[in-house]
Amino acid sequence: AAAAAPARRVRQAMPADAVLINANENPLGPCKAACEAIASIAPKGGRYDIDGETDKLIKTFASQNGLKENYIAVYAGSSEPLHYSVLAFTSPTKGFVTADPSYEAGMRAAQVAKAKISKVPLKPDYSHDVKAMIAADPNAGVFYICNPNNPTGTITSKADILWALENKPKGSILLVDEAYIHLSDAENVVDQVAADKDIIILRTFSKIYGMAGIRCGFALGRPDLLAKLQPFGQNAMPITGSAAANVSLLDTDLVPTRKKIIADTRNDTFAFLKANNYKFIPSQSNCFMIDTGRNGQQVIAAMRAKNVYIGRTWPIWPNTVRVSVGTPAEMAKFKVAFKEVMDSAPT
Template sequence: SAGTAAAAARPAPAPAAPVMLNFNECPLGPSPAAQEAVRAILPSSGRYQFGLRGELAAEFAAQNALPVDHVAVHAGSSDPLDRAALAFTSPRRAVVVPDPTFDAVADTAAAHGAPVHRIPLRADGSHDVRAMAAADPQAGLLYVCNPNNPTGSVTAHGDIAWLLANKPAGSVLLVDEAYIHYADAPSMLDQVRAGGELVVLRTFSKLYGMAGLRLGLALGRPDLLARLAAFGSNPLPVTALAAGLASLREPALVPARKRENAAVRDETIAWLAARGYPCLPSQANCFMVDVRGDGAAFARALAAEGVVVGRSWPVWPQRVRVTVGTREEMARFRDAFAQVAAAGAT
């Protein structure tokens, strides 16, 4: 009939784009000033512009009361994480990590034959620093992630300082602060200033919204940074450096994004708790929710509803990591979660 033909001629309604809550990215992307800086530098990006790297290091150093030779600039923090695994572990020098955590250091160390000791988080989500210190007298590297991915849980400054003071002789402490901008937890940069045997990592991939632009920092004594630099030096994208500089020079950016993320996160966690789905306390832009059933199946069911969340970790098969999106995205998350829970998908 004519009606059917007319219906067939109409394109099917476009399905709404899925909500991506799976990689702990910032849903806002680079700040407007950072995006403008990228546009402004693009015509001259045919040049290496080696000086920009030093300019970014000097800006961060000045803002954080660090000597500039304590700042190394990388294309994200995955790169220095891998370098640390290569520099400080070996088949005879283990890596000690919390469990669950961001897997990069353990994966790279294991791929090169290093033993990996996984130390369960404590019930409150903090690192068990005493068990980490005692895990292996031959450890070469101890990894602390604060706030931790995937939980968003924090470990007290005093506990991390205790680990630094009590780690095995000859080992290095690596403190990954990818999510520190979202948290009220203090940074370990004070211990870097004090000359400690640690490297602190920062990234522009999270709060600064630059995951696809690639910029990160390794902060530590020059002798420790030299161990990372020994694996080679790669010139950095000038777009990332320009966006990073613009972001650092925008003092309102961190508090504004931190406040908004915390409000949306805490509202979502409270909504889940009221329905009987508990989360560990989070100070990051992600949280782990106990779905009271198979986490992987629950995540697949959410994806079928157009909401893509993170994964489960082997230690906690009933918990799923969720990234905090915008208010609108989290409203869609709640709708999808309610649907899946009501359908008894697990």
């Protein structure tokens, strides 16, 4: 008999006192206004969105970003539109091109679509090698650019993204994943959506806005491009997600304040890494990579034994582990555990 399918879950339950710096989450959680919006709207949860929470969110984002409302599609996070965009624009004859290492969810969708997958190594400065990406597959349907990139936290210039947009094959799209854009100094490319280019931008409230468990995200694009995503699923938005996202956007101090909190903690951790001669990639995001000089899986297991859960390795760099930026207290525990692990002989 076929094995039972595993239960659908994003992650297993973790020990209560574990340091969770493995999933690029935001330990600050939703802002105060978002928590209040969630609490006050919860009693209306027996209905679909009767008060138009998702419309309010679209109006807010449209006016803040100079976009028409029909260029914004709201989802329960950005994973859905990422998946749907790849399913819509790749096929056995239309390939998927991604950087390596990069966020792999789009590649998994391309595997479902039976598309040819081209993985193009990052440049020595860890930006996307847009020239090599465009050259990689003249029949590609999707070029995926994650800016800042996950797992490296490094950025790709707007000039490079515009070059890719101008030089990609006809009929393809650029899928620009801006999940971490607010954490960095990277320039967003929303003006290219407004200019009706062949581009879909993904945004999420899971990162700087601290709403990974609440769920809200956007696909931004020309209405005809967004329409191609619809056949893959049209789930209703949780009203909690839309209401919390709307008030988060209206709190204009939130992004700069949180960007600084996370950057300060990240830079303090970098100072520790530098002082101890550990090799790391300078990141502008809430995650960074450390070259451990030994098998990364063993480092991850040894850290886990000390109750510190760090992220994973990518196949192209088996000695390099991804670490998310937690609270200062969590990073203090990380430093102690990491030094102990690195001071011990590799197993």
